Amino acid sequence: DVKVTQSSRYLVKRTGEKVFLECVQDMDHENMFWYRQDPGLGLRLIYFSYDVKMKEKGDIPEGYSVSREKKERFSLILESASTNQTSMYLCASSLPTSGRPDTQYFGPGTRLTVL
């Protein structure tokens, strides 16, 4: 089974702090993603990565950056956390398969609260 793990289930930070959210997958997937999930807005893509050291902006990249130094690990960074970044953050990974959609497998999520 695909396993995607996230470093924290719950996190509380203060405004202005630098925040690191870590995600690790154990299935050698090439693609990795960071989403945030908010009530009434569904899942929104922040950043994704097709390969090591490669990153692409999603729909809402402002206020975030990412790092992918190793294939299995994709980090989301909040350089200076703000209260509007309080949310559930979901990491996902997928393996490109010719002729089929890239089904994404999700981690359990990190609920971040910024005070």
Added chain:
Amino acid sequence: GESVGLHLPTLSVQEGDNSIINCAYSNSASDYFIWYKQESGKGPQFIIDIRSNMDKRQGQRVTVLLNKTVKHLSLQIAATQPGDSAVYFCAEIAQTGANNLFFGTGTRLTVIP
């Protein structure tokens, strides 16, 4: 029980009944559709997918129906069980590519014992 698109985000059904969760999509160019289940405190879990050249696909206790004419997708769960209580999302992919996955806001299914 049956929900209507995204305007009724909650659905309650009796244990043992069949559930129908509906989803309207907007992009007629979408190639694939996926249903995800998200239990409380967990990440979304893949349930079933369907390709745009199909009308119906069956899995274990679940059936997905696709009506491209009206851009409508439904998930049918047979003999609904308490463990089926969760939020269900449909997602569409405009082309085969990981970055083109668009999620609906979801429907919360509650199974009444």
